[in-house]
Amino acid sequence: MKGYAWAIAATAACTAAGLALRPYIDPVNIAMPYLLAVVVIALYLSRGAAIAAALLGVLAFDFAFVPPYYSFAVNDFQYLVTFAIMLAVGLVISGLAGAVRRQNQASAALALEAETERVRSALLASISHDLRTPLAVMSGASSSLAERGEQLSSDERQALADSIFRQSRGMAEMMGNILQMTRLETGAIEPKRDWASLAEIASTALDRLAGSLAHHRVMLDLPDDLPLVRVDAILIEQALGNLLENAARHTPAGTLVRLRAARHDAEVLVSVEDFGAGLRPEDFQRLFAKFHHRGSESQAGGIGLGLAICRAIVQLHKGRIWAEQLPGGGTAFRFTLPLEEAPPVPAEPATGTS
Numbered sequence: 001m002k003g004y005a006w007a008i009a010a011t012a013a014c015t016a017a018g019l020a021l022r023p024y025i026d027p028v029n030i031a032m033p034y035l036l037a038v039v040v041i042a043l044y045l046s047r048g049a050a051i052a053a054a055l056l057g058v059l060a061f062d063f064a065f066v067p068p069y070y071s072f073a074v075n076d077f078q079y080l081v082t083f084a085i086m087l088a089v090g091l092v093i094s095g096l097a098g099a100v101r102r103q104n105q106a107s108a109a110l111a112l113e114a115e116t117e118r119v120r121s122a123l124l125a126s127i128s129h130d131l132r133t134p135l136a137v138m139s140g141a142s143s144s145l146a147e148r149g150e151q152l153s154s155d156e157r158q159a160l161a162d163s164i165f166r167q168s169r170g171m172a173e174m175m176g177n178i179l180q181m182t183r184l185e186t187g188a189i190e191p192k193r194d195w196a197s198l199a200e201i202a203s204t205a206l207d208r209l210a211g212s213l214a215h216h217r218v219m220l221d222l223p224d225d226l227p228l229v230r231v232d233a234i235l236i237e238q239a240l241g242n243l244l245e246n247a248a249r250h251t252p253a254g255t256l257v258r259l260r261a262a263r264h265d266a267e268v269l270v271s272v273e274d275f276g277a278g279l280r281p282e283d284f285q286r287l288f289a290k291f292h293h294r295g296s297e298s299q300a301g302g303i304g305l306g307l308a309i310c311r312a313i314v315q316l317h318k319g320r321i322w323a324e325q326l327p328g329g330g331t332a333f334r335f336t337l338p339l340e341e342a343p344p345v346p347a348e349p350a351t352g353t354s
Contacts, residue, residue, distance in 0.1 A: 002045075003041065003045035003046045003048065003049025003052075004048070004049050004052050006041060006045060006049060006053075007037075007041055007045075007049045007050075007052040007053035007056060008052075008056065010037035010040070010041060010053055011034070011037065011053060011056040011057055011060050012060075013037075014033040014034050014036075014037055014057065014060070015060045015064055017033060018030040018033065018061075018064065018065060019064060022065065030061065030065050031057075031061055031086055034053075034054075034057030034058075034060070034061060034086060035057070035086060035089055035090070035093075037053055037057065038050055038053045038054045038057065038089070038090040038093055038094065039093050039097075041053045042090075042093050042094040042096075042097035042098070043097050046098075047094045047095070047097065047098040050090065050093065050094030050097065051090065051091060051094050053090065054086065054087055054089075054090025054091060054094070055087070055090075057086060057090065058083045058086050058087050059072070061083070061086070062083065131171065131174070134167035134168070134170055134171050135167075135171075137163055137164075137167045138163075138164050138167045138168065141160040141161075141163045141164050142160075142164060144160055145157060145160050145161070178305065180309060181305050181308060181309055181312065184309065184312035184313070184316065185312065189235075189316070191231070191232035191235055191316055191317065192232050192234075193230050193231055193232055194230065194231075194232075194233065195228045195229070195230055196228065196229060196230075196231055196233040196236075197226075197228060198222065198226055198229060198261050198268065198270065199222045199226065200233075201233055201236055201237045201240060202220065202222060202240060202259060202261075204237050205237050205240045205241040205244060206218065206244070206259075208237075208241055209241055209244055209245055209248070212244075212245050212248045212249075213244065213248050213257065215253035215254065216247075216248050216251065216253065216254065216255055216256070216257050217254065217255070217256045217257070218256075218257050218258075218259070219256060219257070219258040219259070220258075220259050220260075221258065221259070221260040221261070222259070222260070222261050223261070223262065226261055226262075226263065226268065227263060227268065227339055229268055229337050229339065229340075230340045231317055231337060232316075232317070235313045235316070235317075236313065236317070236337070238309070238313065239309070239310040239313040239314060239335070240259075240270070240272070242306040242307065242309060242310050243272040243307075243310060243333045244257065244259065244272055245306065246272075246306055246307065246333070247272055247273075247274035247276075247333070248274075250274065250276055251274045251275070251276030251277075252276065255274060255275055255276055256274075256275050257272070257273070257274050257275075258271075258272075258273040258274075258275075259271070259272055259273075260273065263339070264336075266338060266339050267319070267336045267337060267338050267339055268336065268337045268339060269334060269335075269336050270334065270335055270336070270337070271332050271333070271334045272332070272333045272334075273326060273330060273331070273332040273333075274330050274331055275326070275328075275329060275330035276330055276331070277329075278325055278326075278329055278330055278331050279323065279325065279331050284323060287307060287323050288307045288308055288310070288311040288321065288323075289308060307333075310333075310335070314335045314336075314337075317337055317338070318338050319335055319336045319337045319338060320335065320336045321333075321334070321335035321336075322334055322335075
């Protein structure tokens with residue numbers, strides 16, 4: 001119905017313009033705006049709306065601009081030819097536009113199918129690549145325990161068991177990332193927003209990553225007057241943890257990792273900065289894409305979803321996320337969170353004496 005309403009409105013506008021110009025131009029030239037309206041409606045709306053615009057244009061042109069005026073009678077045969085041409089052009093244009101629209105839809109469907117297949121292939125390739133090593137380690141350790149466990153010392157058996165545990169935990173985290181990425185993309189995760197302190201969220205992330213950051217120098221720059229944010233604290237803690245873990249994974253031991261936050265107008269800017277070798281220029285274009293590994297695959301580890309999950313979480317909170325090169329070397333990963341007016345702190349009840 002929207003397309004037909006536009007057809008009526010366009011016809012009325014062309015008629016009004018034609019009445020204003022009728023004293024100055026030949027009546028046949030007044031037909032041109034009607035044809036232009038048909039072209040525009042055919043390109044952006046439905047074929048039916050374009051055909052309706054063509055029919056309405058013929059009727060309006062006949063009624064307002066063909067003698068005798070304000071009737072549908074036609075005394076001159078040439079105007080019948082004009083009507084036929086107007087209608088034929090309108091039908092041809094609407095048909096061509098419909099064909100182009102269907103072709104574009106088919107191309108978009110093919111492109112979507114190709115992209116889906118590309119993502120599926122990338123997922124399978126990444127999973128097979130990243131599961132090969134832990135499966136080999138687990139297979140070797142478990143076969144050693146099964147075949148000659150009684151011949152090994154208690155320390156050797158413990159080391160093999162620890163190796164199996166670490167690799168299985170890594171595989172579980174990998175599968176968890178895949179499932180969470182799927183849930184984020186399909187909208188299955190609804191953020192449970194509440195007022196939270198970024199300092200507390202950062203503290204939780206740092207405690208969780210104490211092992212990963214044990215060989216790095218961590219510097220915190222979180223002002224005491226940083227405002228509260230209304231977020232899903234668990235999701236933001238995961239995004240922040242992914243960025244910190246990414247910084248630790250891609251920088252040598254002893255390198256500084258700095259976490260900063262500051263208020264900027266109506267949002268809070270959070271930065272995780274590492275001072276390693278920095279990013280390659282081509283990495284910035286697809287850094288937050290799924291299955292993309294920063295740097296070489298041998299150094300990356302994981303399935304390449306950590307930064308993609310960060311982007312999805314930040315966008316779920318209506319924020320922005322990006323990376324940039326630091327002036328002195330290294331990389332800063334930054335994201336913003338919009339600020340809302342915090343609720344007033346309830347006053348403490350007065351204590352009276354009896």
